[in-house]
Amino acid sequence: MRTQVAIVGAGPAGLLLSHLLYLNGIDSVVVERRSRDHVEKRVRAGVLEQGTVDLLREIGLADRLDREGLVHRGIELLFDGGTHRIPMSDLTGGRAITIYGQQHVVRDLTEARLATGGQVFFEVDDVAVVDVGTAAPRLRFTVEGRQTELACDFVAGCDGSHGVSRSVLPASSRQLLERDYPFAWLGILAEVAPSSDELIYAYHERGFALHSLRSPTISRLYLQVDPDEDLANWPDHRIWDELGTRLAHGGWSLNEGPVLEKGITPMRSFVCEPMRFGRLFLAGDAAHIVPPTGAKGLNLAVHDVHVLADALTDHYRTGSEASLDAYSATCLRRVWRVQQFSWWMTSMLHRFPEHDAFEQNLQLSQLEYLVGSPAAATSLAENYVGLPWT
Incomplete structure (x- = not known):
């Protein structure tokens, strides 16, 4: 078998990347170790940023989202027995979040890929990513008991934090930065x-x-x-x-x-730098994890594959490698912005076992300032609904 881009993982990142490539005339094959039923029912994230919703609308995959998604224009902060509303849309020029479960996003993407003739192999075993440091990378895997080799130009590792893709990066060529919360x-x-x-x-x-x-x-x-x-x-x-x-x-x-x-x-927080080795590109949870307090994991994965799809499209149209070379640095700028926001939300709202009354009063002071200052509330709001893509 041969394709232009081999994609490991049929979660939202892998499926969206495959569909974006299809819209730009680029062939791809997606392999997934779980069953289709499993990935379509797996309950994960449910808060979509404005940029994620805009992209799904742009590519024609938001019909069900627009019917069933719940648009929220504010959030409530509760402390000292009282609630305080952050009017996100008012503070961000009308931007909002939409509640629409990740399993529904995956279902919509799967249906779109299969309806357009996309190749998605579920329940594959023994996935191996090989030769990504050369001009001829390959995937090896077993599907329905048959050993298969897939030749390709590039590999996208969208297989999550426990997938095989990240392990392909040599230890000498990567830096793993992480923090566990208590x-x-x-x-x-x-x-x-x-x-x-x-x-x-x-x-x-x-x-x-x-x-x-x-x-x-x-x-x-x-x-x-x-x-x-x-x-x-x-x-x-x-x-x-x-x-x-x-x-x-x-x-x-x-x-x-x-x-x-x-x-x-x-x-936990986790970042793998860089997000590329040779012809292998990491996206989504394969490259980074954020604590869920800021509701960013799925949205960050969507941004990754949007950047990667544009870079691959530019390469196939012009022959240039410039956008591919910039992929990791481009994504990591947003990754670290999101990491900081998620860390800040987590640190402000949770009780830490080592904190005494001093730290707890600092948290309350931060919350009081946040709900009393339009500037502080705007900072939270623009990060929560998602900063515009550049």
Whole structure:
């Protein structure tokens, strides 16, 4: 087999890259170790930046998003028993976020790729990325019991933080920068109408909490817990009680319902520099992880593949390598901006075990300044809805 661009991973990054290349007349093949059903039902991110929504509309893949997505123009910050709204759209010239689950984005992209004749191989095994330091890189994998080799011009590693692509970069040619946070998120997906029209970020003496949603009938909620917490210690009634305590304010009440899913996610930041080696380009979680407080992971992956698709298109049209050579540096500028914002949100809203009253009062002072200063609120808003792409 041969193609122009081999893509490892059929998550939102890999599928979107394949579709962007298709629109520019460039062939690609996508390989994915999981089943199609698994990747289309895997619940992950759900907050889309303005730039992500704009791109999906531009390429004609936003019909369902525009019907089912929920546009939010503000968020609530809760501390000291009171809520304070950050009017994001008012502060950013009308920009907003849209609630639309990652699994729906993947479904839309998969349908689009298959409808246009795209080659997407699910349930592949033994994926190996080879010879990326030469002009003739290849993928080797097993599909339906057959060993297959795919020759290509370039490889895009969009296979997440546990995929094979990043391991191909020689240790001498990469730098791994990371930070682990001393807490995790216990998240639930519940079959109950959201208790608020907008997301609520809560700073509480018992720990951070977040009220989010996925649809008018599905709520997504999170609690800060210890990183080694055992999920067995958190029966549903305890989760609801703790959420009710941390999110309590005024006469507000928390809607409760059947818990469909629950799990514990460690909080960490991670960046691999550079995001390229030879003819291998990393994108999305294969190259970087951000704590979910800023709702940036999926959006950062979309920006990566947008940059990469433009660079590959320029190469095939002009023969120039300039945009490909600039890929890593271009992406990393936004990666570090997003890392800083996500770190700032995380540091401001969570209780750190080593913090005493001094640090806790610094956090409260930051929150009070944020809701009282239009300049500070604008900084949060423009980062949250997503800085314009350059």
